[in-house]
Amino acid sequence: xxSALQILIVDDEAPARQRxxxxxxxxxxxxxxxxxxxxxxxxxxRAFDLVFLDIQMPELDGLSVVTEVGFAAMPLTVFVTAYDxxxxxxxxxxxxxxxxxxFSDERFEATLxxxxxxxxxxxxGQMQRxxxxxxxxxxxxxxxxxxxxxxxxxxxxxxxxxxxxAGVYVTLHIGSRTILHSGFTLAELEAKLDQxxxxxxxxxxxxxxxxxxxxxxxxxxxxxxxxKGGDRLRLSRTYxxxxxxxxxxxx
Numbered sequence: 001x002x003s004a005l006q007i008l009i010v011d012d013e014a015p016a017r018q019r020x021x022x023x024x025x026x027x028x029x030x031x032x033x034x035x036x037x038x039x040x041x042x043x044x045x046r047a048f049d050l051v052f053l054d055i056q057m058p059e060l061d062g063l064s065v066v067t068e069v070g071f072a073a074m075p076l077t078v079f080v081t082a083y084d085x086x087x088x089x090x091x092x093x094x095x096x097x098x099x100x101x102x103f104s105d106e107r108f109e110a111t112l113x114x115x116x117x118x119x120x121x122x123x124x125g126q127m128q129r130x131x132x133x134x135x136x137x138x139x140x141x142x143x144x145x146x147x148x149x150x151x152x153x154x155x156x157x158x159x160x161x162x163x164x165x166a167g168v169y170v171t172l173h174i175g176s177r178t179i180l181h182s183g184f185t186l187a188e189l190e191a192k193l194d195q196x197x198x199x200x201x202x203x204x205x206x207x208x209x210x211x212x213x214x215x216x217x218x219x220x221x222x223x224x225x226x227x228k229g230g231d232r233l234r235l236s237r238t239y240x241x242x243x244x245x246x247x248x249x250x251x
Contacts, residue, residue, distance in 0.1 A: 005115075006047060006220075007031070010039040010062065011054040011080065016101070020052050020080070023108050036060025040068045047222040047237065048075040050115055052099075055081040072164050072205035073224075073234035076118060078111055141192040144172065146179055155179070157198075161229055162207040163189060175229060199243050201225055201235045209246065223251065 033039040055062040082101040144155040165186040215223040225233040
């Protein structure tokens, strides 16, 4: 079921890593990290589809790992912990699921099913957007309407550096400002924005092309995307062909 996924297990306790590895052994290639710093290095140097991430670890905890790597650059993330008080913060960090130790084989299988549904949804959404691109009647979104404290503001799409998925909402990144916008999901925006100027680089990020300063190769055909404003995103294998088509040349 998960044989095509590249998976990282992060936990400072060897028995906990072994437990997850045993459950996954027949399904997928697995890498391991025993601390948060090693996890950050692994996530920045190699492309993973899924990470099982312990929250409470010495020096750098799981939530800090997400902060250092960046929300948009993280693969699908399942937090694994013995402490349920971190659940809300985990989902705020865009966690796909939250496994509370000790968990049963059945609970773990439910998590894997959720992972595969998300992967299938992402693939279906990509195909839908591909066909939507053939329609000449799709209106291009040039302006965002943002309501806050009783005031309605208009933000030109040209001002936006990049857009980040935030559940069913999106976060607009404009210089040092971030604005939560509830009008569209990231998939809906991908179809509505000017396809010549905006490109999706990751399941969690759309970037304005002229904001890209340079790309740094990571591995397995993926790149780090460095923006002129200093933000660091990830170009995944899934979205690399679209950027190449937009550029008219291979990376």
